Amino acid sequence: MSESQQKQKTGGGEGGESNTSGEGAKKLAKKGEALKEEMDSLMDEIDEVLEENAEEFVKNYVQRGGQ
Amino acid sequence: MAIPKVMGTEIEYGITVKNDRDFDPISSCVLLVNAYREERAARILWDYDQENPLADARGFQVDGEKYTPNQQENIARNKTLENGARYYVDHAHPEYSCPEVTNPRDLVIHEKAGERIVEISRREACALLPEGMQMLIHKNNSDHKGNSYGSHENYLMDRRTSFKQIVEHMMPFFVSRQVYAGAGKVGSENRAPRCDYQLSQRADFFETEVALDTMVKRPIINTRDEPHADREKYRRLHVIVGDANMSEYTIWLRQGTTALVLSMIEDGAVSRDLSLRDPVRAIKEVSHDPGLQQTVELQNGKRLTAVQLQAEYLDLAQRYAAGRQLEPWYGETLTEWATTLAALERDPMELADRIDWVIKKVMIERFMERKGVDWESAQVQMMDLQYHDIRPDKGLYHLLERQGQVRRIVTDAETIRAISEPPEDTRAYFRGHCLKRYGDQVFGVNWDSISFGVGDEPIKRVLMAEPLKGSKAHVAELLQRSKDAAELVRNLRA
Numbered sequence: 001m002s003e004s005q006q007k008q009k010t011g012g013g014e015g016g017e018s019n020t021s022g023e024g025a026k027k028l029a030k031k032g033e034a035l036k037e038e039m040d041s042l043m044d045e046i047d048e049v050l051e052e053n054a055e056e057f058v059k060n061y062v063q064r065g066g067q
Numbered sequence: 068m069a070i071p072k073v074m075g076t077e078i079e080y081g082i083t084v085k086n087d088r089d090f091d092p093i094s095s096c097v098l099l100v101n102a103y104r105e106e107r108a109a110r111i112l113w114d115y116d117q118e119n120p121l122a123d124a125r126g127f128q129v130d131g132e133k134y135t136p137n138q139q140e141n142i143a144r145n146k147t148l149e150n151g152a153r154y155y156v157d158h159a160h161p162e163y164s165c166p167e168v169t170n171p172r173d174l175v176i177h178e179k180a181g182e183r184i185v186e187i188s189r190r191e192a193c194a195l196l197p198e199g200m201q202m203l204i205h206k207n208n209s210d211h212k213g214n215s216y217g218s219h220e221n222y223l224m225d226r227r228t229s230f231k232q233i234v235e236h237m238m239p240f241f242v243s244r245q246v247y248a249g250a251g252k253v254g255s256e257n258r259a260p261r262c263d264y265q266l267s268q269r270a271d272f273f274e275t276e277v278a279l280d281t282m283v284k285r286p287i288i289n290t291r292d293e294p295h296a297d298r299e300k301y302r303r304l305h306v307i308v309g310d311a312n313m314s315e316y317t318i319w320l321r322q323g324t325t326a327l328v329l330s331m332i333e334d335g336a337v338s339r340d341l342s343l344r345d346p347v348r349a350i351k352e353v354s355h356d357p358g359l360q361q362t363v364e365l366q367n368g369k370r371l372t373a374v375q376l377q378a379e380y381l382d383l384a385q386r387y388a389a390g391r392q393l394e395p396w397y398g399e400t401l402t403e404w405a406t407t408l409a410a411l412e413r414d415p416m417e418l419a420d421r422i423d424w425v426i427k428k429v430m431i432e433r434f435m436e437r438k439g440v441d442w443e444s445a446q447v448q449m450m451d452l453q454y455h456d457i458r459p460d461k462g463l464y465h466l467l468e469r470q471g472q473v474r475r476i477v478t479d480a481e482t483i484r485a486i487s488e489p490p491e492d493t494r495a496y497f498r499g500h501c502l503k504r505y506g507d508q509v510f511g512v513n514w515d516s517i518s519f520g521v522g523d524e525p526i527k528r529v530l531m532a533e534p535l536k537g538s539k540a541h542v543a544e545l546l547q548r549s550k551d552a553a554e555l556v557r558n559l560r561a
Contacts (some may be wrong), residue, residue: 060083067217
């Protein structure tokens with residue numbers, strides 16, 4: 001939140017753009033999209049690597065007590 | 068004046084073999100440890116003569132049988148490595164004890180090098196298994212069925228500091244430290260109340276406050292009095308309450324804050340009484356509340372959250388450090404400790420790139436949202452396990468690291484180097500380089516000794532009672548001019 005506000009301020013000061021808040025919102029939306037994409041790609045990768053027989057694996061995962 | 072906080076960790080890993088109906092953990096461990104090919108480690112004994120795990124820091128000797136394996140079994144179960152570490156079979160788990168280091172950052176390097184060594188041997192061991200079977204290793208502490216195994220930390224302490232003081236001041240610290248040191252766990256076990264998710268892998272297993280045991284009725288503070296150094300001068304605090312952490316930042320902060328508070332105890336700087344009314348109950352209550360709102364009762368009747376308890380220690384630590392000449396890592400620890408506690412007060416989710424229990428929780432919650440599953444689902448329980456899978460291509464922590472989503476403390480190059488190179492500023496340097504240079508003549512090793520078999524002469528044991536001696540500065544020149552072990556022993560006597 002504060003980061004985007006700061007960016008807006010700097011933008012206004014440097015270029016004197018009339019529509020700084022619109023730019024800021026666009027940037028924020030872009031950032032949000034990037035984050036979502038990142039998350040989607042993480043979830044896709046988890047799908048790829050996660051043990052297929054999760055139920056059986058979890059059931060059979062028994063360790064002896066240690067220290 | 069507090070003594071240097073020489074430190075190290077011992078990690079017991081979970082082991083399993085997929086598709087093996089007759090899976091036997093002990094023989095699998097032996098296969099794993101022996102699959103690690105560091106030639107010279109193949110026939111060096113671990114020197115049990117120097118071990119005394121039954122001595123109690125409260126001042127008595129406990130009855131019991133000391134474990135001493137025969138020679139063949141000894142060699143099959145113990146590997147001393149050129150980086151100064153010990154890689155071995157402990158009960159039914161592979162265990163990696165890293166070499167002694169002097170600061171939290173080096174500790175991260177060497178604990179992470181240990182993960183790589185276990186992974187290298189896992190791959191080698193897999194090649195020896197029948198087709199269709201696969202060995203998997205997890206750096207975790209529980210099978211979620213009531214069986215736990217440890218990740219222990221060790222810190223060098225001044226013998227003059229009374230054990231009673233350590234117990235008094237460390238108990239509330241250990242109960243509350245899990246707010247940033249916990250590795251996170253789905254569900255509960257060992258008859259603890261039901262929960263979806265908790266901070267710690269281990270909290271459910273602590274049943275008493277102070278004791279010598281590590282396997283049954285586990286204590287929050289372990290009294291093992293086995294300094295592996297000059298026992299007139301030192302003790303080694305053997306910390307069994309911690310979790311196996313994956314995140315470099317979490318490991319680093321856990322080591323730094325703990326070592327800092329121990330230094331403060333040695334200097335008499337923990338001046339507040341933060342004693343808890345019921346630490347065993349409190350450690351579970353704190354672990355079972357990821358919202359961090361749970362308060363615990365102090366002896367004086369006050370109630371504080373775990374984060375508030377930690378803030379008390381931080382405040383004392385800031386006062387302690389002001390105006391003192393301390394190693395740089397103390398200052399770095401103070402800064403990050405403060406940042407972390409502030410974030411935990413505001414919103415723990417801010418730490419989703421650095422604190423294990425938060426990283427894991429955020430990842431699982433996003434997965435649950437996307438898949439429409441809950442905490443009871445097998446996939447979620449699988450994610451909890453697989454977060455700790457040490458395979459770089461399958462482990463979920465490694466996946467996050469690869470995607471640049473977790474904060475790093477050290478570089479890959481540093482951890483790779485530490486697979487074969489010991490730290491330079493402790494006796495691990497001497498141990499490691501003796502193995503490199505005179506490996507054929509090394510007969511046995513322990514933390515505080517190394518013995519050589521030179522020709523027909525009796526075995527010569529070199530004692531290393533000072534953890535900071537035997538560093539590169541001390542012995543590089545000596546090693547340089549001793550072309551074999553016989554000459555080394557002669558030069559040491561001269």
